[in-house]
Amino acid sequence: MARTAKQRTDIQIAICGSAGDGTIAAGDILKQAMAKAGYNVIAFDVYPPEIRGFGKCIARARITSEQVYSLKSESDCLISLNDSHAIPHVSEVCKFGTVIYEDTPVSTVGEGAHVSSHLSPAHLPYGVAFREISERITSSARSRNIVAVGYLAGLYDMPAEVFHEVISGKFAGKSKELADSVGAAFDAGFQTGVDTFRLHFDRIGASGGKGKQTDLVMMSGNAAVVRGCLDAGIDAFFGYPITPATTIMEMLAREMPKHSGRLLQTEDEISAIAATIGAGYTGARAATATSGPGLALMTEMMGLGAMAEVPAVAFVSQRGGPSTGMPTKTEQSDLNLAVFGVAGDGQRIVLAPTNVEGCYKCAGKAFEMAEAFQTPVIVLLDLYLSNRYEAVQLPSKNPFAENCSKTPRKNASPAEYNRYKLTSDGVSPRAIPGETGRMHTVTGLEHDERGRPSDQPRIHEAMSVKRHQKLLPALKHPGVTISKRFGDKGVVDVGVLGWGSTFGEILEAMIEARKEGIRCSAMKVVMLSPLPVGPVKAFLDDCNEVLVPELNYEAQFASLVTGATGRPVHRLNRVRGTPMSVGEILDQIRQLVGHSGKIAAE
Amino acid sequence: MMNISAPVYLEDKLEEVERSGKLEYRSGTLPTWCPGCGYFSISEGVGKAMTELGLDQKDTVCVSGIGCASRFPFFMNTYGFHSLHGRALPVATGIKVANEDLTVVVVGGDGDAFAIGGGHIPHAARRNVDITYILFDNGVYGLTKGQTSPTSILGFKTTTTPYLNFDQPLNPLMMLLSYGASWVAQAYAGEPHHLTEMIKAAIDHRGFSYLHVLSPCVTFDKTSMTYKNLDMSVHPLPDDHDASDLSAAMIAAQVTDHRQIGVYFSSERPTLSDGLDEISERAKKTA
Ligand SMILES: Cc1ncc(C[n+]2csc(CCOP(=O)(O)OP(=O)(O)O)c2C)c(N)n1
Ligand code: SF4
Numbered sequence: 001m002a003r004t005a006k007q008r009t010d011i012q013i014a015i016c017g018s019a020g021d022g023t024i025a026a027g028d029i030l031k032q033a034m035a036k037a038g039y040n041v042i043a044f045d046v047y048p049p050e051i052r053g054f055g056k057c058i059a060r061a062r063i064t065s066e067q068v069y070s071l072k073s074e075s076d077c078l079i080s081l082n083d084s085h086a087i088p089h090v091s092e093v094c095k096f097g098t099v100i101y102e103d104t105p106v107s108t109v110g111e112g113a114h115v116s117s118h119l120s121p122a123h124l125p126y127g128v129a130f131r132e133i134s135e136r137i138t139s140s141a142r143s144r145n146i147v148a149v150g151y152l153a154g155l156y157d158m159p160a161e162v163f164h165e166v167i168s169g170k171f172a173g174k175s176k177e178l179a180d181s182v183g184a185a186f187d188a189g190f191q192t193g194v195d196t197f198r199l200h201f202d203r204i205g206a207s208g209g210k211g212k213q214t215d216l217v218m219m220s221g222n223a224a225v226v227r228g229c230l231d232a233g234i235d236a237f238f239g240y241p242i243t244p245a246t247t248i249m250e251m252l253a254r255e256m257p258k259h260s261g262r263l264l265q266t267e268d269e270i271s272a273i274a275a276t277i278g279a280g281y282t283g284a285r286a287a288t289a290t291s292g293p294g295l296a297l298m299t300e301m302m303g304l305g306a307m308a309e310v311p312a313v314a315f316v317s318q319r320g321g322p323s324t325g326m327p328t329k330t331e332q333s334d335l336n337l338a339v340f341g342v343a344g345d346g347q348r349i350v351l352a353p354t355n356v357e358g359c360y361k362c363a364g365k366a367f368e369m370a371e372a373f374q375t376p377v378i379v380l381l382d383l384y385l386s387n388r389y390e391a392v393q394l395p396s397k398n399p400f401a402e403n404c405s406k407t408p409r410k411n412a413s414p415a416e417y418n419r420y421k422l423t424s425d426g427v428s429p430r431a432i433p434g435e436t437g438r439m440h441t442v443t444g445l446e447h448d449e450r451g452r453p454s455d456q457p458r459i460h461e462a463m464s465v466k467r468h469q470k471l472l473p474a475l476k477h478p479g480v481t482i483s484k485r486f487g488d489k490g491v492v493d494v495g496v497l498g499w500g501s502t503f504g505e506i507l508e509a510m511i512e513a514r515k516e517g518i519r520c521s522a523m524k525v526v527m528l529s530p531l532p533v534g535p536v537k538a539f540l541d542d543c544n545e546v547l548v549p550e551l552n553y554e555a556q557f558a559s560l561v562t563g564a565t566g567r568p569v570h571r572l573n574r575v576r577g578t579p580m581s582v583g584e585i586l587d588q589i590r591q592l593v594g595h596s597g598k599i600a601a602e
Numbered sequence: 603m604m605n606i607s608a609p610v611y612l613e614d615k616l617e618e619v620e621r622s623g624k625l626e627y628r629s630g631t632l633p634t635w636c637p638g639c640g641y642f643s644i645s646e647g648v649g650k651a652m653t654e655l656g657l658d659q660k661d662t663v664c665v666s667g668i669g670c671a672s673r674f675p676f677f678m679n680t681y682g683f684h685s686l687h688g689r690a691l692p693v694a695t696g697i698k699v700a701n702e703d704l705t706v707v708v709v710g711g712d713g714d715a716f717a718i719g720g721g722h723i724p725h726a727a728r729r730n731v732d733i734t735y736i737l738f739d740n741g742v743y744g745l746t747k748g749q750t751s752p753t754s755i756l757g758f759k760t761t762t763t764p765y766l767n768f769d770q771p772l773n774p775l776m777m778l779l780s781y782g783a784s785w786v787a788q789a790y791a792g793e794p795h796h797l798t799e800m801i802k803a804a805i806d807h808r809g810f811s812y813l814h815v816l817s818p819c820v821t822f823d824k825t826s827m828t829y830k831n832l833d834m835s836v837h838p839l840p841d842d843h844d845a846s847d848l849s850a851a852m853i854a855a856q857v858t859d860h861r862q863i864g865v866y867f868s869s870e871r872p873t874l875s876d877g878l879d880e881i882s883e884r885a886k887k888t889a
Contacts, residue, residue, distance in 0.1 A: 256885075267722060277693060280696075433662075435660060439629075441678075441684055442682070453676065
């Protein structure tokens with residue numbers, strides 16, 4: 001059947017195998033190639049917590065012609081590279097979805113151990129001899145995963161040339177022989193796919209008229225953070241490895257030295273944030289990256305940063321907690337720690353991007369804000385956002401300002417220099433070491449304008465006001481979304497308020513609800529501290545019912561909103577270690593419509 | 603050897619400082635230490651050493667943690683960072699990594715260093731961060747009013763060990779030598795001239811220099827590390843001590859029947875900044 005430009009594409013592929021099968025690598029080639037071909041792609045990989053052994057890996061990619069915001073709970077196609085891992089996932093394949101599997105296993109398979117015996121009658125089975133083809137072409141079984149991707153591409157009529165581009169890109173500068181053999185494995189799989197008898201709906205539709213796009217890049221949230229840091233001109237980075245933040249440090253370790261940036265793996269998170277603050281004190285753009293347990297160790301230093309008024313940026317990617325919790329599973333349960341975790345009244349700026357592009361923006365803007373408001377800034381991510389891939393278009397011109405520091409006037413007498421001068425906007429001109437005559441000591445002790453320790457009641461009050469008031473203009477900081485409303489305007493039946501990675505699912509659910517005729521809108525809140533109370537209140541005013549879905553048990557964001565606005569909201573909390581399902585949010589929206597209808601009738 | 607057997611008074615000290623004409627490195631804030639505290643001697647030594655080395659105040663940063671000793675930066679007319687209990691070294695590392703042109707002097711007490719901050723010392727030492735660490739050891743917690751410290755002697759009675767301190771004291775010199783510090787020395791607050799020379803040499807050393815200063819807390823220690831006891835037990839290192847020999851330094855550091863002052867160990871090796879520069883060069887070549 002011929003492809004028509006009007007035909008929409010929305011297919012989700014899940015590749016499932018065990019660690020060592022090349023599952024994640026296969027998924028990576030698929031998503032990079034489809035992004036190159038001009039499709040929208042959202043992808044998210046699930047790894048086992050253990051490195052060795054035979055833990056389960058799943059790579060999922062949703063390929064669409066229209067812009068979408070999350071993965072689907074059902075996949076259209078499951079590729080099994082390991083049947084024992086794939087069997088539980090057969091149930092996620094939709095009606096008339098395809099299941100692709102190894103049909104010539106090395107040894108006899110016990111009853112029920114083969115994936116084909118678990119399919120429902122509505123599934124379309126495709127058995128392929130991955131191993132045999134790989135062995136025939138490359139004289140090794142190691143390219144089974146590539147044969148599988150090739151088969152998928154052939155079966156679905158995906159353009160082979162983009163796959164070749166991605167494969168040769170992956171091996172650029174490495175072994176040409178290896179690249180050729182992988183390319184040949186792909187071709188063999190591809191041809192097998194093309195030659196397969198299939199039904200028409202197995203084919204992929206158009207890419208949405210965008211054609212082949214070279215400025216769309218597939219990028220993970222953490223990679224976007226790294227790009228943001230580099231574009232903002234990061235000078236120094238200090239970190240201690242922890243999932244899911246480690247890849248930020250690993251990518252920066254490769255890139256920063258090329259631009260004379262300096263990176264150090266410290267002995268723990270306390271020293272990571274301490275060194276970040278030390279570097280910030282000298283005027284450098286400095287950052288660290290961690291997860292909840294690391295942030296817990298950093299809280300005392302966060303307070304010092306607030307009190308001493310030193311710029312510093314911390315990227316915090318949440319995972320399941322408390323304690324070591326579920327290190328390779330996603331959760332949004334460190335909001336309280338990020339917003340409130342400090343000794344004393346130590347407010348700081350907290351930004352929580354909702355998608356990969358937002359990771360880039362918030363990363364760069366965090367450095368601007370840290371400098372402009374002389375404060376630590378936390379950029380709060382989570383595993384689902386750090387590790388998920390989206391096709392993004394980065395601005396062609398670097399959007400980040402170079403130096404946002406308020407410096408002492410050049411001709412002002414150094415003798416009058418007060419590091420903590422009380423000014424109308426609360427921000428004091430900041431001198432850094434190396435400036436003649438402006439020597440001063442910064443301190444975590446309460447201090448007067450000069451920086452001299454003081455516990456006078458009036459000074460503590462005035463300085464507390466200063467440290468909090470100065471942060472409010474961050475709500476108007478240019479070039480970054482602080483909060484934003486989508487969907488129906490005016491009064492709506494249900495409003496969904498969200499933050500962080502879950503906002504993608506919220507948007508999808510809101511769009512579905514509107515299709516069902518429900519008046520619905522969604523608002524994302526990116527700046528969690530200081531909270532944009534005005535816009536949030538205005539949104540709540542417009543909603544008959546408000547739903548707050550988030551991936552934590554304690555409804556941390558809902559409590560934050562209720563505390564700040566005094567308004568009740570409906571909570572939807574899930575802690576399964578997986579992203580929220582669109583269906584669950586949609587169900588809640590439907591129920592709330594019934595709910596408010598009932599109230600109106602009473 | 604100069605013996606200080608009586609307390610030193612604040613007024614006398616201030617007058618002496620004024621007469622010395624070395625107020626340049628003094629801030630307008632007067633030290634808040636108890637009269638007679640050994641810390642006066644150390645801070646005067648630092649001021650003198652800086653004057654003699656001709657350090658530019660604008661390019662000098664004093665970094666500290668929390669404690670009586672850590673109040674030090676407030677009294678200096680240089681840039682200063684009074685940070686958190688135990689965290690002076692990582693803050694200083696960040697400062698030096700971001701701006702290697704600065705002269706960074708870190709000070710702290712024995713609790714700040716070896717109790718809460720103990721985890722940071724090996725790493726600053728092994729990385730050979732080009733900073734000077736002056737440890738004010740009084741064998742007790744001063745600021746919190748007299749509790750036991752990791753360098754308190756066995757049996758020392760304090761408010762938290764009212765019957766007996768049962769914990770073996772650490773041997774900081776042995777620790778620093780084994781951590782890979784490239785310069786290790788000991789001085790005594792009651793020997794101000796020697797102390798000043800040691801501070802000068804420590805700042806002058808390219809790499810991580812550790813100066814352990816024995817300094818009586820006149821308020822919370824009346825029995826163990828007093829001027830009287832230290833005056834008797836402090837001796838110079840033997841003339842034939844070879845400071846280039848790590849084993850000799852370790853043997854000297856294990857002498858416990860008296861306290862030996864002088865340079866235990868001194869060696870040159872690339873600093874953290876050198877390493878980071880090399881990493882950058884390699885990265886640029888592969889780019
Ligand atoms: C996290 C933390 N814990 C405890 C304290 C309380 N505290 C302040 S100084 C100090 C010990 C001071 O002893 P030392 O480091 O030996 O310095 P000295 O006062 O003797 O110069 C303690 C326990 C603190 N400030 N911060
Ligand atoms: S309490 Fe001890 S250490 Fe602190 S200032 Fe007084 S004498 Fe010095």
